[in-house]
Amino acid sequence: MNHKNMKQKLEFVIKDKIFVSIASIIFLIITGYIIVNYLTPEWKMYQQDFTSVVEEKLGVNRAATVRGGLQQIYVKDLGVTDRCITCHMGMEWKGMENVEQPFRSHPKEILAKHPITKFGCTPCHGGQGYATDMQAAHGFAPFWEEPLLGKELAEFYVISDKKAMMQMNCNTCHRYDKETNGMSVINRAKQIVNDKGCRACHVVNGRGGTVGPDLTFEGEKSAEQFNYERIKGFASMFTWHITHFKNPKELVPETVMPSFGFSSSDAQSLALLVMSWKKGKLPIEYIPGNNFKDVPSKEEIEKEERMKNGPGAFFVQRRCFVCHSVSSLGVEAAAQIGPDLALAVEDVQSRFGRTLDDFLMKPTGTMEVVLSTMLPLTKEERLEAIEKLRHAYELKKNEKKTVVKK
Numbered sequence: 095m096n097h098k099n100m101k102q103k104l105e106f107v108i109k110d111k112i113f114v115s116i117a118s119i120i121f122l123i124i125t126g127y128i129i130v131n132y133l134t135p136e137w138k139m140y141q142q143d144f145t146s147v148v149e150e151k152l153g154v155n156r157a158a159t160v161r162g163g164l165q166q167i168y169v170k171d172l173g174v175t176d177r178c179i180t181c182h183m184g185m186e187w188k189g190m191e192n193v194e195q196p197f198r199s200h201p202k203e204i205l206a207k208h209p210i211t212k213f214g215c216t217p218c219h220g221g222q223g224y225a226t227d228m229q230a231a232h233g234f235a236p237f238w239e240e241p242l243l244g245k246e247l248a249e250f251y252v253i254s255d256k257k258a259m260m261q262m263n264c265n266t267c268h269r270y271d272k273e274t275n276g277m278s279v280i281n282r283a284k285q286i287v288n289d290k291g292c293r294a295c296h297v298v299n300g301r302g303g304t305v306g307p308d309l310t311f312e313g314e315k316s317a318e319q320f321n322y323e324r325i326k327g328f329a330s331m332f333t334w335h336i337t338h339f340k341n342p343k344e345l346v347p348e349t350v351m352p353s354f355g356f357s358s359s360d361a362q363s364l365a366l367l368v369m370s371w372k373k374g375k376l377p378i379e380y381i382p383g384n385n386f387k388d389v390p391s392k393e394e395i396e397k398e399e400r401m402k403n404g405p406g407a408f409f410v411q412r413r414c415f416v417c418h419s420v421s422s423l424g425v426e427a428a429a430q431i432g433p434d435l436a437l438a439v440e441d442v443q444s445r446f447g448r449t450l451d452d453f454l455m456k457p458t459g460t461m462e463v464v465l466s467t468m469l470p471l472t473k474e475e476r477l478e479a480i481e482k483l484r485h486a487y488e489l490k491k492n493e494k495k496t497v498v499k500k
């Protein structure tokens with residue numbers, strides 16, 4: 095630089111020094127701010143925001159009552175430590191019904207029956223109660239298997255009812271209810287399980303048949319236990335169940351589980367229901383009505399007794415009634431999967447071009463699978479079945495004649 099004299103040069107150097115010092119101070123402040131910001135936990139910022147929102151909505155006095163610092167709900171009986179309220183601070187505040195999340199007050203009705211001091215948050219919502227940053231708390235973290243059962247997960251699974259997933263958790267406690275308010279999707283699935291006679295083949299809640307696997311703790315199975323080779327597109331336990339419900343043979347070609355023709359939404363409901371069937375280790379006071387048995391209705395008991403003691407007892411004891419009615423012997427199928435056997439003598443002849451004797455000794459199709467794996471019958475038992483079916487056929491023919499005569 096071209097300074098005219100020493101004095102000018104000195105002035106320049108001083109100016110330069112001042113400039114450099116100011117610049118470095120500004121730089122330090124910015125760095126400091128970044129570091130402090132980095133070290134300030136996410137939740138502290140939410141708490142500051144919450145205080146401002148309260149101030150704006152409810153005034154300075156109320157804002158002064160906001161409690162800061164880590165907040166948690168500890169429920170010893172459930173083994174739950176939930177810090178969600180560290181951010182979700184407005185849970186039980188009045189006047190915060192319409193503010194932004196995470197500050198909005200909680201829908202009231204559900205908490206009236208399940209106070210948060212006794213239930214925490216995660217038994218319903220899922221997520222990682224102990225965590226204090228949002229990603230981890232909402233459970234989208236490595237090694238955490240119970241993410242928040244909320245919108246994000248519902249979108250991930252492409253489920254039509256975005257609020258349905260949480261009902262899986264509701265059902266860990268409400269599993270023995272026939273139906274429960276606020277659990278429409280699970281209620282629907284429970285209805286289907288009854289109507290379609292799934293218990294004919296599966297043990298559910300400790301009772302039912304053993305043709306298929308016991309489903310009482312189906313929800314304990316892990317994703318690795320399913321075979322996804324035949325799944326088209328995104329493979330998860332949820333999509334496995336949906337595909338299987340729509341057409342079991344698509345995934346398990348040799349299965350005898352029938353295709354019930356379920357709609358997508360029914361298949362989704364059933365998938366959520368079977369995935370909700372977990373062991374759960376709940377103290378009895380958390381089971382609604384202290385009822386933890388699935389009690390068959392009076393009609394169901396009476397019907398089974400009647401069939402067991404009636405002329406069709408053989409077909410009930412040998413569990414043919416799982417799939418077949420034998421109408422002339424008073425046997426009513428649990429799930430109408432095979433034809434009414436009262437007409438078998440005639441029907442086998444016309445459908446298979448063989449005698450009934452021949453068919454039962456060397457069956458084909460579904461009955462080949464049934465008699466070789468599920469219900470092995472000895473030669474004597476097969477002969478007994480044939481004789482009984484002849485008798486049933488006589489009765490059926492007589493029934494028909496009397497109808498015609500009238």
Ligand code: HEC
Pocket residue numbers: 136137140176177178179180181182195196215216219220221222223224225226227228231232242243244245246
């Ligand atoms: C660090 C702060 C923070 C913590 C801790 C936190 N949340 Fe959130 N939560 C948020 C914010 C912010 C939103 C709104 C933005 C969003 O939806 O992603 C939110 C949204 C939600 C929603 C509505 C969104 C949905 O997917 O349905 C639910 C439910 C929820 N949180 C439950 C919980 C539960 C349960 C816990 C404790 C296990 C928890 N949160 C812990 C910050 C937090």
Ligand code: HEC
Pocket residue numbers: 176178179182185195200201204205208209210213214215216217218219257276
């Ligand atoms: C008994 C079960 C239950 C408990 C316990 C519970 N919630 Fe909820 N929560 C619900 C239900 C049901 C809804 C309404 C769901 C809906 O309409 O999507 C809800 C809604 C919410 C929402 C709003 C979701 C949205 O879509 O905007 C948030 C956030 C939330 N809960 C957080 C919590 C937190 C935090 C706790 C613990 C302090 C808690 N909940 C305890 C059942 C529960």
Ligand code: HEC
Pocket residue numbers: 204207208213217218260261263264265266267268274275276277379380381382383
């Ligand atoms: C940790 C166990 C548990 C979970 C999870 C749970 N509940 Fe409950 N729920 C109970 C208990 C226990 C009662 C009975 C309370 C009482 O008798 O006052 C109850 C009562 C109810 C009632 C009132 C029933 C009646 O007959 O009065 C409804 C409705 C209900 N729950 C729905 C839900 C929904 C919806 C969810 C999921 C969002 C849910 N519950 C999650 C344990 C649970």
Ligand code: HEC
Pocket residue numbers: 286287290291292293294295296305306307309312315335342346349350351352354364368417429431
């Ligand atoms: C005729 C007997 C039969 C009926 C009725 C039946 N299933 Fe099955 N189910 C089976 C058999 C056998 C399997 C094992 C082979 C397979 O996966 O398809 C099975 C498998 C399953 C599985 C997969 C279990 C696993 O972990 O691999 C589920 C879930 C299931 N059934 C649910 C149901 C439901 C719900 C119903 C009623 C809507 C039903 N089943 C009706 C015979 C039956």
Ligand code: HEC
Pocket residue numbers: 305350412413414415416417418431432433434435437438441442445453454458459460461464469471479
């Ligand atoms: C898991 C369901 C299932 C069970 C259990 C079952 N069946 Fe069948 N059965 C069928 C189906 C389905 C058919 C129809 C033939 C086919 O599609 O291959 C059938 C056909 C038959 C037929 C031919 C009937 C006709 O009208 O064509 C006879 C006879 C028969 N079964 C006898 C029995 C006997 C006896 C038992 C008990 C030991 C039994 N079945 C148990 C599913 C079952």
